[in-house]
Amino acid sequence: MQVNGGDLQRLRQLNLLSSIRALREATGPLTLTELAARTGLSRGSMVDVVTDLQDRGWIAEVEPAPGGMGRPAKRYRFRADAGHVLGIDIGVHKVLAIITDLAGRAVASGRVAVTPATTRDERLEAVDRAIDAALVAGGLTTLDLWGVAAGSIGVVNREGMVTRVTALPDWAGVDLIGHLGRRLSCPITIENDSKLAALAEQRLGVAAGVRDLVYLHAGRRPGAALILNGLLHHGFSGATGEVGLMDITGWRTMAGHLENSPAAAGAAPEDAAGLVFASARTGDPAALAAVDAYADQLALGTAAMVLTLDPELVVLGGGFSRSADVLLPALRRALEPHCLRVPEIRPSTLGEECVSLGAACLALDHVDDRFFSPQGSISRPAAPQRLT
């Protein structure tokens, strides 16, 4: 990363930023002495910096901690409520909008149910309603939003266009940025939903702090996403983790092992997998065989990614991860013969909010990028405007 110098005000800016960073990364409020220790500044300068940040509205004073010897120190906290970001999951069955503060804590959400048959325009309208509901719930307006990210199924290119989608017939080519931009004046990012789920797990979930991981979306439509060197890997055209497109992996058809299993005879396709996993849990041989057959195929594509990337961790997400107790051991067994080293595999924990939370994380990342970039200014807290 470029480390640019500059004049004295730039130095002050760097010190303001590292103080903000220290306060955000701390678990609770910090005293002046603690802040000085973390930023490396002297106490005297810390006073200047903190009063500056307070004047600008970035931090707030908290009542002193009770107890302890000596004069109680003033304590300061980052004003996470100075701004908010919005994360949206535009799924096949639901649209979920979550508003978080600058610390990533969810403060409000709005949810609208949709179906695979919902048309493009109806789905976009559902997005608007979910956003409105979240804003109302949070007592906020669009002007309070500093960044927005949305997750969509399908391949999303660098310009935010959905270029390829199979599950929804009329969704390809939708201009989500254009649609959202009509109402929202803050920067907008679009990303693939599995990628956002992976990001959420790496920030808030079972993969917290892991730098290299493969996220498996095990469900009726399988997929995968990668986090490499701590960053979401987007790829040149957005089509990463698509190893399932190779016929030899069998990912296109592997859900059939579950849906067509005699253990799920007569069930609707969307319920079949759950029944098979439940039967497998009780030891039903046919169900166990179906799970093993599914895991064998899932392992084939997974092994290709693991051998390519040698990740520290594999996260098992998607609808079938609810049955991780059955599926995960089968997957590990199936990976064994293919891999040099089978990485640790953990089931996803974030549930159905994972895509929205991941979107909020991505929006927060972009807010941070603007602040911590060499050109970034730190005026008063305010929502940034889109350039376009």
Next chain:
Amino acid sequence: MQVNGGDLQRLRQLNLLSSIRALREATGPLTLTELAARTGLSRGSMVDVVTDLQDRGWIAEVEPAPGGMGRPAKRYRFRADAGHVLGIDIGVHKVLAIITDLAGRAVASGRVAVTPATTRDERLEAVDRAIDAALVAGGLTTLDLWGVAAGSIGVVNREGMVTRVTALPDWAGVDLIGHLGRRLSCPITIENDSKLAALAEQRLGVAAGVRDLVYLHAGRRPGAALILNGLLHHGFSGATGEVGLMDITGWRTMAGHLENSPAAAGAAPEDAAGLVFASARTGDPAALAAVDAYADQLALGTAAMVLTLDPELVVLGGGFSRSADVLLPALRRALEPHCLRVPEIRPSTLGEECVSLGAACLALDHVDDRFFSPQGSISRPAAPQRLT
């Protein structure tokens, strides 16, 4: 990257660093005015910074450019000769040590031929002789080296141990850092040879500036390496790009398509591939079939990586890349049915020095890391000492 503030000397340090960076990235020497424009400093401060750098020995004055109006401006250049790094390729058939200056220009090299039958100790002795030869050729001593990196076949873990190697029976477990550390006091890095070749291509070769690429080592022992987000991807245990270990890719046996081709009947195994490519170039049907069969298998593993990562570029390296005119079109054709988007494929250009040059690039990266890290100091130019 963390950008920490600090006191006024830290600000000066940042300005020194960005001036050094500007001079290194420029194509030729720069005047004070030009430097001031690139760093954003005022002219007056630029004078201070430049005299500082000159006093410390980091930059040197160059005679003014002739012609032009007005008083001729003094010009300054980065003293790339202030330090050197060493890159070593420890291969099956040769050991090649290259010394470069801080700009990455090769200034001297030493080469020692070895064979697959060379024992571990003999090979290590060959390494020492190659280093000595390069030092003699450059008129340098080990104290002039600021960093060393070596490329070895096999899997190299984060600690620099060679953990898995098939081509040389007694090479696994060799303690290269320990061996080199007995003579060299600078920081030492060990890395897999294909990874270094990929790095060289991304810095100096056909992939200059590309952020995401897959490097294919097409030769008698196939392999692959990845550059992701502009950085070498090392993986958790160093075993990246090992997709060829999956039996369904057929990478273990695909060289047999060339070596057992009737077009190479009677030739020694190490010459067979060259003969087949030559015959294919003349249109020989048996040779063309062999190349296609080889390319089909190579494409299988390549497609798995491309679908996983969606890279901008694939670089075709390794011994067979000398026949890229024949192999590359076949590979592209074979990739077509597997991939959503077949990335651009370019043949490697760096020849047999690529691993050594990549090693030098890696050593230079580590030198830069120390300088541009927040804690990095910029005292007088001097070789850093190893911590251990």
Next chain:
DNA sequence: TGAATATCTATGGACTCCACAATAAATCGG
């Protein structure tokens, strides 16, 4: 030779940080 152009050099002022000393507010023990 003199005008034009661009660079070099020197000075004063503004800003930021640091070190040190004096002051303020709490707890603890008698």
Next chain:
DNA sequence: CCGATTTATTGTGGAGTCCATAGATATTCA
């Protein structure tokens, strides 16, 4: 309740760095 102790806050002087501006210098062109 009061002083000793502990810790935090406030204030002052000094040093380092950068900027703006003005005058001196060196080269080209007419």
